[in-house]
Amino acid sequence: MPDLSQFTEALLSAAKAEGAEASDAIATQGHSLSIDVRDGKLEQAERSESVDIGLRVLIGKRQACVSASDTGSDTIQALAERAVAMARIAPEDPNIGLATPDQLATDTDTTALDLAERAPEPAPADLQDIAARTEAAALSFKDISQVQSATSAFSQTSMHIAATNGFSAGYARSSHGTYCVAITGEGTDMERDYFGESRIYRGDLPSPEDIGKKAAERTLQRAGARKPPTGAFPVLYDERVASSLIGHLLQASNGASIARGSSWLRDKMGEQILPKGMTVTEDPHRVRVSGSKLFDGEGLPTRKRHIVKDGVLQSWTLDLANARKLGLESTGNAGRGTSAPPSPTLTNIDLSQGSESRYQLIADMGTGLLVTSLIGSSINATTGDYSRGASGFWVENGEIAYPVNECTIAGNLIHMLMSLRPANDARTWTSRVIPSLLVEGLTIAGAS
Numbered sequence: 001m002p003d004l005s006q007f008t009e010a011l012l013s014a015a016k017a018e019g020a021e022a023s024d025a026i027a028t029q030g031h032s033l034s035i036d037v038r039d040g041k042l043e044q045a046e047r048s049e050s051v052d053i054g055l056r057v058l059i060g061k062r063q064a065c066v067s068a069s070d071t072g073s074d075t076i077q078a079l080a081e082r083a084v085a086m087a088r089i090a091p092e093d094p095n096i097g098l099a100t101p102d103q104l105a106t107d108t109d110t111t112a113l114d115l116a117e118r119a120p121e122p123a124p125a126d127l128q129d130i131a132a133r134t135e136a137a138a139l140s141f142k143d144i145s146q147v148q149s150a151t152s153a154f155s156q157t158s159m160h161i162a163a164t165n166g167f168s169a170g171y172a173r174s175s176h177g178t179y180c181v182a183i184t185g186e187g188t189d190m191e192r193d194y195f196g197e198s199r200i201y202r203g204d205l206p207s208p209e210d211i212g213k214k215a216a217e218r219t220l221q222r223a224g225a226r227k228p229p230t231g232a233f234p235v236l237y238d239e240r241v242a243s244s245l246i247g248h249l250l251q252a253s254n255g256a257s258i259a260r261g262s263s264w265l266r267d268k269m270g271e272q273i274l275p276k277g278m279t280v281t282e283d284p285h286r287v288r289v290s291g292s293k294l295f296d297g298e299g300l301p302t303r304k305r306h307i308v309k310d311g312v313l314q315s316w317t318l319d320l321a322n323a324r325k326l327g328l329e330s331t332g333n334a335g336r337g338t339s340a341p342p343s344p345t346l347t348n349i350d351l352s353q354g355s356e357s358r359y360q361l362i363a364d365m366g367t368g369l370l371v372t373s374l375i376g377s378s379i380n381a382t383t384g385d386y387s388r389g390a391s392g393f394w395v396e397n398g399e400i401a402y403p404v405n406e407c408t409i410a411g412n413l414i415h416m417l418m419s420l421r422p423a424n425d426a427r428t429w430t431s432r433v434i435p436s437l438l439v440e441g442l443t444i445a446g447a448s
Contacts, residue, residue, distance in 0.1 A: 002051060004029060004160035004170055007071050011055045012164055014080035020057035020087070022098050024163035024298075026338055027053045027071075032155035035124060037131035038147065045124060054338025057083040058097065062090040067339040095324040096341070098165045098298070103330075105301035107294055108169035114288045116156065116172040117201045127152040130178055130208045137212025138182045143223065144216050148181040148192060152208075161336065167299030175290065176202040180215035184223050191225055191403070193218035193372075199429070200288055218372075221393075225403035228394045228446035234368035235409055235442045236361055238392065239425050241374050243434040246280065246351055248379060248386070248413055249273070253307055253315070255322035255333075255344045257381065264384035264414060265313065272311045274417055277352070280308040282317075284332075284347035291347040291431035297336025302347065305331060317344045350433040354422035358436045361423050363398035369444055370395055371409065384413035407446040416442070 004027035011025035029051045036044040053076070054067040064086035066079045135150035153176070160170030179196030195214035199205050206214075237245055249265070257263035265273065274280070284302035286292050296302055298320055306314045316326070319334035319342045335345030362370060375389035391405040416439050423436035 002029060002071070004051075004158060005162065005168060007051075007053050007076070008160050008162035008168070010073070010076050011053060011080065012162060014076050015055060015057045015083060016164070018057075018080045018084040020059060020080070020084050022058040022164050023056060023083075024098060024161065025053065025055050026159065026161045026297075026336055027051070028157065028159045028338060030155065030157040031121075032153065033121070033124065033127065034151060034153040035127040035131050037128060037135050037150045040132055040135065042128055052338045053079070055079050055083050056341055057087050059084070059087045061092040061094055061096060062087045063093065063096050063341060064090050065339060065341055093321070095321045097320065097324075098163050099167070099300055099320060099330075101166055104165065104167045104299045105169070105295035107301065110171040110292075110294050112287070113285065113292045113294065115200060115290070115292060116174040117176075119202075121156070122154050122176075122202065127154065133208035134178055134180045134212040137209040138180055138216040139212075141213075141216040141220060143184050143220055144182050145186060145190075146183045148183055149179070150212070151177075151179045151196075153177045153179075154202075161297065161299065163299060165299070169295060169299070171293065173290065174200055176200075176205055178205055178208060178211050180212050182212075182215045182219040184219050189224075191219060191222040191405075193222055198290070200290060204288075204429070222391075222403045222405075225391065225405040226447075228369055228404040228407050228444055230444060230446050232441050233444050234365040235439045235444070236358075236365055236368065236370045236395070237437045237439065238370060238372045239358070239423070239427065239434065239436045241371055242437045243349075243432040244374055245416070245437055245439075246349065246432070246434050249280070249417060250307070250317070250346060250349065252381070252384070252413070253313065253317055255316045255318040255326065258316050259322045259325040262381050264380075264382060268313050269316075271313055272418070273313050273414070274308050274311040275420055276311045278308065278311050278420065278422065279306060279352045281306055281350045281352075282347055283350060286348050289348055289429070289431055293347060296332045297334040297342045297345075298330070300330055300332040300334065302332045317346060319344045348431045348433075351422065351426070351435065353424045353426055353435045356421075356423055358423045358425050361421065361436065361438045362395055362400065365395055365438060366398055368395050369393075369404065369407070369409065370400065379413075386411050386413050386416065404446065407444055409442050409444055411439070411442040
């Protein structure tokens with residue numbers, strides 16, 4: 001594995017030689033292997049390896065970003081020349097600039113976060129065996145007509161960032177995953193569903209048999225799906241899709257959206273946006289969780305914080321530039337790729353869970369829709385108007401009655417979020433710990 005710090009230091013040196021007043025650089029390295037099995041045989045094997053570098057230079061209040069996938073000295077020199085030339089003619093932005101040395105993270109050793117498994121890369125034959133066992137488990141169910149895909153995958157990535165303000169640090173991550181999509185029925189009666197898990201450590205994954213079984217069970221529950229009635233009904237977002245609903249809140253509280261004035265939360269700071277007792281927390285320091293990190297893309301320390309506390313909006317998600325635009329301090333949430341300047345991003349999110357089970361919420365909702373899959377999206381970022389295609393199960397008299405498909409759910413996020421009622425079924429090992437969420441009074445467009 002290459003020493004990524006040598007690339008970032010070379011980029012900074014080249015930029016300084018070309019006349020850059022300040023600069024930062026990022027280098028990333030990754031390799032991945034994915035095996036797909038169908039009918040017990042290898043269907044597809046994909047392997048990728050890459051090293052990418054990126055450079056941002058600043059001249060006064062002007063900046064430019066360049067990137068490449070070649071790390072040779074000639075390429076690094078050419079990148080620096082190009083970036084400086086671009087920066088000289090770029091428009092001025094009074095909010096850009098590196099962090100000051102006193103703002104930088106001092107704890108950069110991510111060992112304690114346990115983000116990468118220190119073990120040999122799994123052999124392709126081992127991944128094929130996992131995928132084959134997953135498929136066989138799904139096909140062992142009588143009415144599963146086929147398995148669309150059974151996949152076992154592995155990836156390892158590393159990154160290093162450095163800047164002329166003295167910051168230099170990096171980390172590595174690993175990921176193991178097993179996924180299965182099963183199908184029941186034929187032709188127009190065909191229905192499908194899936195199950196999959198990914199973990200940092202291979203040993204933390206459920207067994208292939210468990211994943212194949214869960215995919216098959218989910219699929220068989222969807223046999224005979226039809227359109228639900230049209231009207232206003234409560235909607236329960238199953239745990240596997242509930243994070244998308246909270247994701248709209250997180251996007252609306254992103255500092256870039258706030259600075260542009262294009263968020264339905266723009267005037268809501270300090271106001272109630274969730275029911276009392278509900279808190280949204282970001283915790284970037286969770287151990288053995290894929291989203292964790294000690295420092296952000298600008299070298300600032302990350303920290304645990306409340307985005308919403310007891311239902312009240314507490315904080316925007318900010319990098320340095322957007323914080324300056326708003327007259328605030330960065331929350332240590334800068335994300336960084338090789339080809340663009342930093343922008344606000346999130347790490348691990350936790351929504352406080354309720355005391356009731358998903359089954360209790362189903363019983364209490366009476367008649368309505370349990371959503372297990374969402375399709376497409378039409379969200380008005382300014383007003384919060386919401387519309388999405390959905391499928392799942394129709395609930396009558398507090399019990400699941402039949403599977404449904406081809407329907408649309410619509411409402412307004414401001415009102416939807418204020419009516420949330422959480423279950424207690426969130427998966428605590430994921431980066432987004434969000435339970436099933438019951439929403440009152442959405443409009444469902446189904447059967448005419």
